[in-house]
Amino acid sequence: MPAVRNVLVVGGGAAGAAVAILLAEGGVAVDLIDSKPDVAVLGSGITLQGNALRVLRQLGVWDEVKAEGYEFDTLGLRAPDPAGTLIAELTDIRTGGEDLPATLGMYRPALARILIERASEQGAKIRFGVEAAALDESRAAYDLVIGADGLRSWTRRQLGIDVEPQPVGMGIWRTFTKRPASVTRTDLFYGGPAYIAGYCPTGEDTLYAYLVEDARDRAGLSPEEALATMRELAGAYHGPWDEIRENLTDPARVNYTVFESHVIDGPWNRGNVVLIGDAAHSCPPTLAQGAAQALEDASVLAELLLRDDALTDALWQEFTARRLDRAKTVVEASLQLARWQLTHERGDVPGLMARVAHLVAEPA
Template identity: 70%
Template sequence: MPAISSVLVIGAGTAGTATAILLAERGVSVDLVEAKPDLAALGSGITLQGNALRVLRDLGVWEQVRAEGYPYDTLGLRAPDPAGSLLVELEDHRTGGPELPATMGMYRPALALILLERAVAAGAKVRFGVTPSGIEQDETGVDVAFADGSHGRYDLVVGADGVRSWTRRAIGIDVEPEPVGMGIWRVFTDRPASVTGTDLFYGGPSYIAGYCPTSEASLYAYIVEPDQDRSGLSPEEGLAVMRELAEAYHGPWDEIRGSLTDPSRVNYTHFESHVVAGPWNRGRVVVIGDAAHSCPPTLAQGAAQALEDAAVLAELLTGHDDLATVWPAFTERRLTRAQTVVEASLQLCAWLKAHERGDVPGLIARVADLVSDPA
């Protein structure tokens, strides 16, 4: 018999819904709770590397993802000169195997909806607008109190509740994300016909200016700047700042900049990073995804690592009959791999902040080699 028969998953993001799907379809009773009232999210895109696509295929949603997203196999490096000169176009690594694209760009809320519908179809019971308020565990299970006054008892609790994880704090893991010293402007807008893959502009007045196609009609574009307090800006002022920063970049940026007209499509966030450097569980409660590790998006591996967490955890939970044997195996398969990705992402940030010409292609290749092997 599997080590568990009932699970509470806290957080309906990528890691949480993937965990719910994999456990529910293997016969585990799954409750999935999400603090937000619905799936509404900031309307930006997401970059899914091949190793993320491999897990999405295992989740049974690959065909829907392919229909909604934009696959591509190249990475361009461009100069911040008046022509936006293409310096090199690299064949991207197919980390999910030769039968999958190297990369898929996608509208983030579309992916969230696909995963949620798959979780419900697999049998997970989903509740929105629900937050836990207390956890008590013993040798046989976990009692969870919710803020709406309800209670539940489970064999296991999975905290997939993001970088500000309530679960992580509730079980006494004293690790919090640290600022990296960079902030990112993102916008979801129209895709020029000339944009058929990701291009990165290194240098100029900002650290990075890049874009990623997300469908035949759309893309998301981003500019990474030194971290600063942008909280006082109105949406209109934020749009103006992004347009001003984008003036330094050309080539396809000249077309993209012309489409930056909707303040509601622009958002700003800070780069942060952390890793829980040790077992990610305390007894029968475990954290995964951004709750356990977060990194700047410089390698576009955040969603991939979250999906790998879910895949490995579900495999071990349903393949072992003793929960105590799950945790050493989970730590062995996930900690070093996630930590290596975080460290590589931070190395890219360090080079950019120091204005050093680091071996970016070499670092990307080393990470690609690591994640090409299934987790």
């Protein structure tokens, strides 16, 4: 018999939906609530590394993800010159195993929909538009409460854990638009007016493109001003960017976000309440590992809850042992990449990326 008979999952992002799928499949009664009115309606793209794909396959959604997304195995490095010169083509490590691609880009709302539908199919009871309230009542009513409620986790604050995400010093412009035929993988342009200008194909006809700059207060810009600002910054980048910039016409598709980061150092549970995903740790997306780590948290937590027959200290110790160091290493490496850029230092970027890839290639 599993360690829990019923759970409340707060938050239906990657972490919450994944743990709901696995627990419901294992016979646990799962209630999932999310404060959003509905599964995401609009959004940008997401880069899923092999280790994220390995968990998505475990969740039984790989075929759908593969059909919606765009797979690739190399990373291009380009110069911020008038030709967008390709400097290097690196073969990515297949961190999910040889039978999965190194990377897959996809539309975020499509991923969210696939995961929520799967959780529902497995029997999880899902309610959108419901804000978490009264943690003490929930922890009395359920064997376990899983706080998968993201960066500004309500559950984390209710537990009195006063670790909050801290600004990294960078901000990112993102857009979701048409894929030029020449874009068949992610290319990163280092240098020029942005720290990084990049793009990732997300499907046959789509891609998301991004520009990373010093963090600024962009909240006062109208959507039209935001679009004009992104287009202007993109003007320094060429090659495929020339076509991407031409397609950048919809103000509603432009988004600005500042990078933040945190890690809760120590057990992520307090009694029968546990935090996973961005609620417990977050990193700047310099390695595109945030969702991957959230999915791994869900996979390991579900494995332990379904294997053991009680919620014991030993279970929580094992969860901490398998997750804390790994997530922390990923957060620190992601921060190191950001710092090297902020201080214009020439760090060993390929070396650091390879070290993390080898780490996450081992199943969590």
